[in-house]
Amino acid sequence: MQRRDFLIASVAAGLIGSQPVLAQSSDTILTVNDTARGTSTHFSDADLLALTQQNFATETIWTDAVRTFSGPSLQAVLDAAGANPAPLRIFAINDYSVEFPVEKIAQDTPILANRIDGERFSVRQKGPLWVIFPFDQNTEFQSEEVFALSVWQVERIDVLND
Ligand SMILES: Nc1nc2c(c(=O)[nH]1)N[C@H]1C(S)=C(S)[C@@H](COP(=O)(O)O)O[C@H]1N2
């Protein structure tokens, strides 16, 4: 086989260079783009589980009973991406996105829930990542604004350059 054919065959088989990158990107469930710094940070489920986890039980307007939601706080994810405080745009797998005001981001809430009752949850169940506030803890979390910020099937967060 000529060298050129070998290279083409190797690339097709994934034997050269790009393979680890492909493996890594196929694990990515969340990308945080920091528009101020021009950086993109990719998180796998394991990356998100390695951050400090919050958990609380709450009812939601979408689920039928009290459930325990857990995952890193949104703030912990932004810290891991090295982002400074700024408004966000949070994008779901479908066409939904919302501008997320900086004053709704507290140290521990909302969380980017990656488990419900300790289990991963599928896209059909609004997973694998869902912005969840402790709705039952405070009536301030029971507003149409906060519901609209409760994006499910999250796949991307842009940190805006306000
Ligand atoms: N992924 C995703 N999350 C979403 C939405 C959506 O369309 N897609 N709608 C938002 C809005 S505008 C509201 S008010 C709440 C409630 O949506 P629902 O009444 O359709 O359940 O979910 C929010 N989260």
Ligand SMILES: [Mo]
């Ligand atoms: Mo809404």
